[in-house]
Structures are given as C-alpha cells and as structure tokens.
Amino acid sequence: MPSELVELKGHIIDSLSLPRVLDSILAQGGEFEILEMTVGKTRDDQSRALIRIQAPNDDKLNAVLAYIEQEGANRLEQQDAELVPAPKDGVFPEHFYCTTNLPTSVKVSGKWIPVDRVEMDCGIVIENGQARTTPMNDVRAGQMVVVGHDGIKVETPERRESVGTFEFMTSTVSSEKPKALMVAEVARQIRDTKKAGKKVLLVGGPAIVHAGAGEAVARMIRDGWIDVIFAGNALATHDIESALYGTALGVYIEEGKPAPHGHENHLRAINEIRRVGSIAEAVKQGVLTKGIMYEAVKAGVSYVLAGSIRDDGPLPDVITDVMEAQDAMRAQLSEVGMALMVATTLHSVATGNLLPASVEVVCVDINTAVVTKLADRGTHQAVGVVTDAALFMSELADELKEAGPWRAS
Amino acid sequence: MARFLMCPPTYYGVMYQINPWMAQGQPVDKDLASKQWQDLHDTLASIPGVQVELIEPQEGLPDMVFTANAGVVKGDLFIPSNFRHPERQGESEFFEKWFREHGYRVEVLPKGLFFEGAGDLLKIGDTWFGGYYFRSDPQALAVVSQLMEEAVLPLRLKDERFYHLDTCLCRLKDSALYYPGAFDDYSLRLLRNRFPDAVEVTEEEAVRFACNTVVIDDMFVLHRPSDRLSATLAERGIKCVPVDMSEFIKAGGSSKCLTLRLD
Numbered sequence: 271m272p273s274e275l276v277e278l279k280g281h282i283i284d285s286l287s288l289p290r291v292l293d294s295i296l297a298q299g300g301e302f303e304i305l306e307m308t309v310g311k312t313r314d315d316q317s318r319a320l321i322r323i324q325a326p327n328d329d330k331l332n333a334v335l336a337y338i339e340q341e342g343a344n345r346l347e348q349q350d351a352e353l354v355p356a357p358k359d360g361v362f363p364e365h366f367y368c369t370t371n372l373p374t375s376v377k378v379s380g381k382w383i384p385v386d387r388v389e390m391d392c393g394i395v396i397e398n399g400q401a402r403t404t405p406m407n408d409v410r411a412g413q414m415v416v417v418g419h420d421g422i423k424v425e426t427p428e429r430r431e432s433v434g435t436f437e438f439m440t441s442t443v444s445s446e447k448p449k450a451l452m453v454a455e456v457a458r459q460i461r462d463t464k465k466a467g468k469k470v471l472l473v474g475g476p477a478i479v480h481a482g483a484g485e486a487v488a489r490m491i492r493d494g495w496i497d498v499i500f501a502g503n504a505l506a507t508h509d510i511e512s513a514l515y516g517t518a519l520g521v522y523i524e525e526g527k528p529a530p531h532g533h534e535n536h537l538r539a540i541n542e543i544r545r546v547g548s549i550a551e552a553v554k555q556g557v558l559t560k561g562i563m564y565e566a567v568k569a570g571v572s573y574v575l576a577g578s579i580r581d582d583g584p585l586p587d588v589i590t591d592v593m594e595a596q597d598a599m600r601a602q603l604s605e606v607g608m609a610l611m612v613a614t615t616l617h618s619v620a621t622g623n624l625l626p627a628s629v630e631v632v633c634v635d636i637n638t639a640v641v642t643k644l645a646d647r648g649t650h651q652a653v654g655v656v657t658d659a660a661l662f663m664s665e666l667a668d669e670l671k672e673a674g675p676w677r678a679s
Numbered sequence: 680m681a682r683f684l685m686c687p688p689t690y691y692g693v694m695y696q697i698n699p700w701m702a703q704g705q706p707v708d709k710d711l712a713s714k715q716w717q718d719l720h721d722t723l724a725s726i727p728g729v730q731v732e733l734i735e736p737q738e739g740l741p742d743m744v745f746t747a748n749a750g751v752v753k754g755d756l757f758i759p760s761n762f763r764h765p766e767r768q769g770e771s772e773f774f775e776k777w778f779r780e781h782g783y784r785v786e787v788l789p790k791g792l793f794f795e796g797a798g799d800l801l802k803i804g805d806t807w808f809g810g811y812y813f814r815s816d817p818q819a820l821a822v823v824s825q826l827m828e829e830a831v832l833p834l835r836l837k838d839e840r841f842y843h844l845d846t847c848l849c850r851l852k853d854s855a856l857y858y859p860g861a862f863d864d865y866s867l868r869l870l871r872n873r874f875p876d877a878v879e880v881t882e883e884e885a886v887r888f889a890c891n892t893v894v895i896d897d898m899f900v901l902h903r904p905s906d907r908l909s910a911t912l913a914e915r916g917i918k919c920v921p922v923d924m925s926e927f928i929k930a931g932g933s934s935k936c937l938t939l940r941l942d
Contacts, residue, residue: 280821285832286865287817314830316821342817342833 272331272425273324275305275346276338282317283309291321291338300325300334320346351376351421353396353414360407362393367416369394369403370424371627371648376401377421388626389600390648407593452655453662456632457669459608460495463630464676468607469497473621474562475614476504480518481660484509484562486667491565493675498602499566499573500621501614503540503584506549506563506575510585511539513561540583549587574598578616600624608632611652613659615640622649634662681895682730682941683723684746684777688716689736691744693930697764699840700931712926716744719893719922719934722900729895732941734777740770745932746939747845748798749774753827757783760796763814786826794819797939798843800831803850806873807831810844834866840886845935847885849892851878851915856892858885878915884908888924888933902933 282288295302306320321343325331335345354363371390375382378396385394385401394416395404401416409415416422463470478487490496508518516522520532529535543552552558553567566573575588576595589595603624611618611633618633622644625631631652633641641654655662670676691712696702724731736743749770750759757778762768778785788794799815800823801808809820809831817833824831834844838861841847847861848870855877859867870877880889884905893900899917902924909919924933 280817280824281830281832284830284869285834286869287833290835290863290865314828316824340812340817341835342811342821344818 271324271326272328273322273423274331274335275348276321276323276335276343277346278319278321278343280316280342281310282319282342287342288317288319291341291343294338294341295321295323295334298325298334298337299330348377348423349420350378350380351394351396351416352418353378354417356395356409356411356413356415359411360409361411362406362409363415363417365417366393367418367422368392371625373425373626373628374403375423375425376416377423382423387600388628389624391623405593405596408597449655449657449662450665452657453665453669456610456655457666457673459630459632460610460670461673461676463608464495466607467605469605470495471498471500471602471606471609471621472496473500473609473611473614473617474505475501475612475617475659476508476518477613477659478505478663479508479512479523479562480521481658482523483660483663483667484512484518484523486660486664488560488562488565490663490667490670491562491569491571493670494569495670495676496566496571496610498606499562499571500576500599500602500617501573502576502578502617503581503588505614506573506585506587507536507540507583509562510543510549510552510558511536513558513564514539514542537582540585543585543587544583547586549585572602574602576617576620596620596624603629610634611640611644612663615643619643619647619649622647622652625649627651634659680728680730680942681726682732683893684732684734684749684939684941685716685720685723685937686734686736686744686746688712688744690738690741691716691736691927691930692741694741695766697766698842698931700929703929705929707926707929715923715926716937719900719924719937722920722922723893723895723938726895726898732781734773737769737773740767740773742767742930743770743773744927745798745930745936746774747932747936748796748843749939750778750796751800751823751827752778752783752797752939752941753829755782755784756827757785758794758796758823758826759785759787760798761788761790761792761794761819763793763795788819788822788826792816792819792822794823795843798845798936801845801848801850803855803874804853808844808848809833810836810848812836813839813842832869834869835863836861836866837863841890842931843936845891846888846931847890849890849935850894851912851917852897854878856880856890856912858882858890860885878908878911880908888928888935891933891935893934893938900934902928 301324303322305322308318310317325334369392374385383401387403389403392403392405395402396414460470512518512523515535517529517532517535520535521528546552546555549563550567553564558564577584577588577590608630633652634655638656644652692707693701723729748760750757759771759775793816795814799810807829811817811833812835820831820833841861848857855874858880888902897917900920903921904919912919
C-alpha cells in the first residue's frame, strides 16, 4: 500500500487542526499512523505530529495528500538516497541499505524509481537510472550501492482484504484447527493462484516419500497443480529409489519392512541416474517410469535441486554450488504466486529468503519450529499447518482431484 | 491610544475579480468612494487618542486602499503579506518600504507560503487567531506564529464570501463577534468553546460586513449595522459608530479592511 510521511506543525491541538486532518484522511479513504508527537509545553510552544499516511493506491494517496496539504500538513520531502561504490567484488559498502521482502522505491536525482525484484537481505544497486535488488555475492566493485535510510520508500503490505483462505487461522501456526478444513482451504488457494495466472511452487523434503505421499504429489504434478519444484538431493533420490526399487532409504514403502541390503538402494539409484546423465535422460530412456521426478519431467515442471554438504552422489541434476543454486531458484520465482513448503526446514528457509512478501506461503510440517523459523527470518506471511506432511499431501491431492485436473479456464 | 495606517482611495476601483463580491461587477462610484473613505478617516481621527497615518497610494494597485492586508504588526515587528493573487502582489514592496522607513523590523515569509496580514490574523484577549484556506496557508500561520513568538490558532474558512478572517470574526471586548457559517465544524467548535458568550451574527448581517469592524476599546466603527445588532451590541456596552462603506463592499471590504492597526 503506497504511503507518505507528512508533518503537521503549529497549535494543532488547541485549534483542532490535528483531529481535522486525521478525520479528513479517513474521510478521503486513507489510513494514518502517528509516528511521532511532540506536544508544546507552554501555551506559546508549537506542537508537531509526524504522520504516516497510507491509501489503497497512488491516486488515492495523492488525493489525500492534496487535501490535507490545504489543511496545513506538509509532505516530508525525502532526500535522494546516498550512493557509494562497492569497494570489492562481492562486498557492499559500509552501512549499505539492507532490503526487505516488500516492494521498495529509491529516490535518485529527485525521482522515485521502483526497485526491480523484491528479495530480503540484499543490497540495492543503481545503474543507468535503474534500481536493482542485488545479492551480496553478485555485486561488482565500483557499482553504486544505496547506503543509509534516506530516500528509501518501502510499501507496507496491504491489509489483506479477502483474507478468505486463512481467516479462520488467527494464529500463524496451528495444530489444533480441523485438518479437513485446512486441506480444503489450501486446495482452494492453489486453485485461486492458478486461476490468477500465477504459478504454484512446491518446496519439498524427502519425508514426503518416506511417509508414502510420493504418489499423491506425483498425481498433483500430473494434474497440473504444481509448476515449480525446489528440493534437495534427498527428495529426488528417494523418489527415484522408490520408483526403481520400491524402497525409501532401504525400507519398503508399502510394508514398512527393510529390504535386504536396502540401505544401498538410494546409492544405486543415484548411480543409475549418473550413468544415463540426468533425470530427464532417465525418463527419456525409460529407466525412470514413475514418481515425482518422472511426472515433473513429463509435465515440463521446472525443478531446482540444491545440494548440501551431507549429500550422497549427488544426482547429476543437483547444483552443488549453493550460490549458483540460489540464482537458479531466483530465476524461477518471477511468476510464483503461492509457495507450498512441505517437510523441509533447509529449503523452506532458503526459499522464504528469496520470496517477496506478496507470495502466499503455506508451510506444512510436523514440527512447529519450521514456521517459527520462517517468520523469525522475515517470511511473516507464512501460514503454518502442523501435521503429518504425508497425510496432508494425500488429502490435498484427493481434494484437488475432485475438481478434476487443472485447466486454465 | 490607537494608531492606524490608511491609504487614500486615489486609484481605488474594481479592476479585476479575485473574490465573489468583485465578481458581481458593480461599478464603483469614485466620488462616493472618496467621500466614504474620508468619512471613515475623519471619524477615526476625531476619536480622542486615535492617530491615523497615511501611505501614498500607487497607480495600478487599486486594492492598496485595504491596508489591513499589508501585513501584520506586533510591537516593532512587521511581517508583510505574501499575496495569493498576482493582482495584489505589487503592493508588498510599498508597504515594506513604508514600514522600514518608520523604524519597523521587517521579517519576510518564505516565498510560496501565502499570508494576507491582518486580514487573516487577529488577536482576541491574549490569543491570536489565523484564518486560512482562501487566501492564507495554514503553513504560513505556523511560521508567523514562530516569528511573532505567539500562539496562533488556525481557523478554517469555508464560505468564499468571507475569504478573510476579518470579514467573519472580530473582537468584542474579551469575547467575539462572528458569523458561524464562515467556519468549518472544527473551527466553529473551537470558537464556541473559547467564547461561550460570543455574539453570532446572521447571514444577512454578515454580508453587510458586520464583522469587518474597526474596534477601538468599546467602540465599533462599522458599515450601517442592523437594528438587532446595534441593540445586541448596546446590551454588551458597545457603542456603534455607523459609517457608509457601500462602495468598498463592492470590492469585498469594509471599514476594518481599510485600516491596519499599528500598535
């Protein structure tokens, strides 16, 4: 929601100027927050109020500002943002401005320019009159970087008007609310996201496969509900292991009994894919014929598999340079409207760091700590569902199936 | 002792339209205007303890006759007006010069902040009131308050016919005389709280410029007041001295607008 700071000075209390201005903000369709208030001590002292004004859009905001300007409120002219060259490749200048996951504008040469790409914990590079969110690792020596807090405007999130989907969840983490209702709501949100022409991102951990929800997720992909997958070596490996050998980490998924020498199965699965060259190649050659990764390849779903230090193998598709993996994930985010994070702390937090606050995040985990962690790291929009991930995904797949496969209508 | 500044109506006339009164386009009888001005001047000058100073009129500045809009005076401080309309902006240099020559300390307001002097700023008891919206900016009133080191309570005007505060509010001893229809709800609430015993004039009285009164102690010098108003004021111990200001009302001003209090 666009906002602007205004100042009201003078004998604003005795003269009822302050209530007049505040009332007219509301009457004009704006909202206000008094950030600072200094009340004159003696009768002759002036008082001062610093007010943040918000309105649903720029036109409304300008109308409110024009109106209250006539009543004595002054827009606080912001200075240009201060720019300092980056001292070295991959190093921001001291006091660099640290981004949030909210839409941001920077004032350069007296003009507000929107910052391209929303991502938290980055810097802002100004080049050729354009402002760009830039991760620390990507900044190059000499690039002009915004420092300090002058000339920066961050749009506070619009108060969700149609909280619809999650309004019944007043707390962000819930283990008590009726699961069936939550499943229905998440399914509805997936449908809404697709209807809005946005993509649904699945961030998944291997527990999906261990616990037997691989088939359900595969079905969701086949039916077109998932557009992008972020995962690690483990999810893909166990999914392929189960496709090739019927086990996950050496345990028969159906019976829950360990297979003889089963612990070797995941290594053999990795080795098999490495032999043919890639997951896609394995599908093409008929080596891989079912499961999550198989459906992803078949459906043309983009996937980014990011490596970690404890990986076996890894699969040839896994990006082992983590910064490279981050970039690959960023490249997939532009049209994502909803992220479904299931049973993975590492990849959920990594994805949360990259997502603008405008992307809805639903986090399904047996462990409340994951949602808390997301929120602690700035992904405040995450809504948590504390439950057995496999059960939840199976029910979600059934719920989505009732409406038939996704078709853009 | 009361000192006033007046400007002879040598070049007075309705030459342009910057308020609804002027827009009616009634021709001014110049001889009658001169006579009315002289009557006001003589009436004031004849009051014991009253002194009237004059400023030389300037050709092409017909409204200079309304000296109340020259600026505002407090002690030896003069704050010249920043006129909103270009038609009147030429007056400022002559007023400024006069005040400098007469030993006043002149403080100018920042450009772009409109303020029309005693037309929009007046004192009742120990409080200053500033009118804004049509001519003066509320932001200017805050600056004036700082320069004068006085509290100024802004009042929001809402009726274009009463475009200056001195057309709808004046001092009545320690209380006030005002036309309620000229103020927005908040300002009206403020006036009613401050002056529970004020006299509110009717619209009919207001359009005859009842509030545009030269106040000298318990004496009101004003354009022919209605009988009701005269009686009400008499009850309050006010002596009305009626003058005819018809030719100046055509331009949107009456006796008060033609004078600027210097002390």
